[in-house]
Amino acid sequence: MTRLVAVALAILLQVMAVMDALAGSKYLPPVTDALTRKACGECHMPFPPGFLPGRSWSALMGGLDDHFGEDAALPPEQAAQIEAYLVQNASNGPNGRGLRDFMRWVAPAGTPQRITENPAFLREHDFPDRVWRDPKVVTKSNCLACHPRADQGWFDD
Amino acid sequence: MTIRALSIIACTALALPLTALAAGAADRDAILVGYARQAKAADSGFTTFSAQRGEALYRNQWGSGDVRTPSCVSCHTADPRQIGRNAKTGRLIEPAAVSSNPQRYTDTATVDKHFARDCKSVIGRDCTPLERGDYITFMQGQ
Numbered sequence: 361m362t363r364l365v366a367v368a369l370a371i372l373l374q375v376m377a378v379m380d381a382l383a384g385s386k387y388l389p390p391v392t393d394a395l396t397r398k399a400c401g402e403c404h405m406p407f408p409p410g411f412l413p414g415r416s417w418s419a420l421m422g423g424l425d426d427h428f429g430e431d432a433a434l435p436p437e438q439a440a441q442i443e444a445y446l447v448q449n450a451s452n453g454p455n456g457r458g459l460r461d462f463m464r465w466v467a468p469a470g471t472p473q474r475i476t477e478n479p480a481f482l483r484e485h486d487f488p489d490r491v492w493r494d495p496k497v498v499t500k501s502n503c504l505a506c507h508p509r510a511d512q513g514w515f516d517d
Numbered sequence: 518m519t520i521r522a523l524s525i526i527a528c529t530a531l532a533l534p535l536t537a538l539a540a541g542a543a544d545r546d547a548i549l550v551g552y553a554r555q556a557k558a559a560d561s562g563f564t565t566f567s568a569q570r571g572e573a574l575y576r577n578q579w580g581s582g583d584v585r586t587p588s589c590v591s592c593h594t595a596d597p598r599q600i601g602r603n604a605k606t607g608r609l610i611e612p613a614a615v616s617s618n619p620q621r622y623t624d625t626a627t628v629d630k631h632f633a634r635d636c637k638s639v640i641g642r643d644c645t646p647l648e649r650g651d652y653i654t655f656m657q658g659q
Contacts, residue, residue, distance in 0.1 A: 404603075495602075505607055
């Protein structure tokens with residue numbers, strides 16, 4: 361009997377996970393590569409690669425010496441390793457997965473540099489000015505201020 | 518388990534953080550010695566680093582770098598023993614003061630990288646060896 365309940369529960373959890381995945385907008389696999397987590401998680405959280413297509417990550421990695429006004433340059437061999445990881449796991453990468461409502465805004469050859477300029481992002485985050493002026497938020501790209509589990513890939517709270 | 522085994526374990530457990538602290542302090546001293554050598558080479562009149570000058574560097578509103586970061590305080594906060602917040606990204610930063618964070622200023626590569634990057638962001642130029650030594654000396658007393 362307990363076994364039956366356990367199996368039923370397991371199936372239910374699976375179904376819920378699949379439904380979440382289909383709804384598609386609450387979970388994206390986080391960065392798991394240690395070097396990428398460290399190098400790209402120092403100034404902001406390491407953004408899940410599934411938020412952008414591979415060509416966007418390549419463009420970002422090619423311009424680290426002027427990265428949104430920051431010098432985020434890395435030794436070439438580290439940059440190459442990180443780029444490979446990001447491209448593999450990008451929304452269109454062989455191991456990657458994107459959010460459908462985000463990706464439908466990305467033009468077939470477009471190379472957006474910001475997640476926070478995607479119309480899907482702007483629609484989900486259409487908050488009054490005072491929310492963005494909160495000293496704990498600072499900028500739209502500070503996902504962790506509002507999604508405490510963003511580091512683990514969850515954007516549901 | 519014998520009392521003897523227990524006491525050995527207890528001693529090791531107590532000694533470990535102590536050796537870690539001592540190693541941290543030694544690494545920091547070595548970095549300061551390096552900056553002192555460079556400061557002396559740049560100005561033969563150099564004698565010692567000053568926590569007071571370091572504090573002035575830390576608190577000054579420079580206004581000559583990135584508009585978002587007029588001061589070290591912009592990210593490391595007015596009280597360096599507190600957790601800071603990156604004024605460009607909002608990400609939290611471990612305290613800059615050695616008393617709150619004994620691992621600070623113990624890895625040459627990290628220290629050099631951040632002086633170069635953060636001084637450029639705040640002042641609009643790199644910090645000199647004198648300024649670097651003053652800053653670490655100030656943080657050691659915090």
